Amino acid sequence: MLKNLAALGLALGLALPAAATDLDNLSAAERDAFRAEVRAYLLENPEVLMEAIAVLEQRQGAAELERDAMMVAANADALFSSAFDVSFGNPEGDITIVEFMDYRCGYCRRAHPEVADLVEFDGNIRVIVKEFPILGEQSVLASRFAIATRIALGDEAYVSVHDALMEMRGDVTEPALQVLAADLGLDGAAIMGAINDPLVMQTIEYNHALAQRMAISGTPSFVFGDQLVRGYVPIDGMQQIVAMLRETAN
Structure with a gap:
């Protein structure tokens, strides 16, 4: 002193x-x-x-x-090249955004359409989804269902279920998820048949371990290029970060 x-x-x-x-x-x-x-x-x-x-x-x-x-x-491979994840947008985009999300997170739901708009309007962005359920059993069930959809029916079906779960209201239960799959025209029985596949929990556990290494404890959390952003970012903020990353790269 x-x-x-x-x-x-x-x-x-x-x-x-x-x-x-x-x-x-x-x-x-x-x-x-x-x-x-x-x-x-x-x-x-x-x-x-x-x-x-x-x-x-x-x-x-x-x-x-x-x-x-x-x-x-230090975690670049796990963040940007993991076989556990699904990506959308431009696969050759010059900017990659990684999002750690939970289907029961209000701010994740708020960010979801804004991320989609950013991808659509920009045209040169790739987004990687990290299933990171942290808000209880219903969050885990929702993520298990989404991952099982990918295992049973592929990436395109996963994206449809991912979007629907972000908009889902009410409790997440197996009957409710069966109704969601039927509304999307998907084979709910096939999805439920894959929900206990060991790969489902391996995916969730892998993302939790990665989040711990990254000092991420909340959702949504984003990685923009080499920048870690914890918490919700409105679309204008995301656009500013993307513009800054491009300016720095040039």
């Missing part, structure tokens, strides 16, 4: 005792006088403290961005 005060005092240009640069040699009286001097200065000039806090927050923000970029790089 005293070393921090000494550094602050030097930075503020306070008149320090002659021995202040050698903290071990300060007498008790000199220590008390120094503390009183720093306190008085900060009380008279609180804007200095606010400036110091702003600098600290800026440095912490930069460090967090760098740490996130390192986590993305």
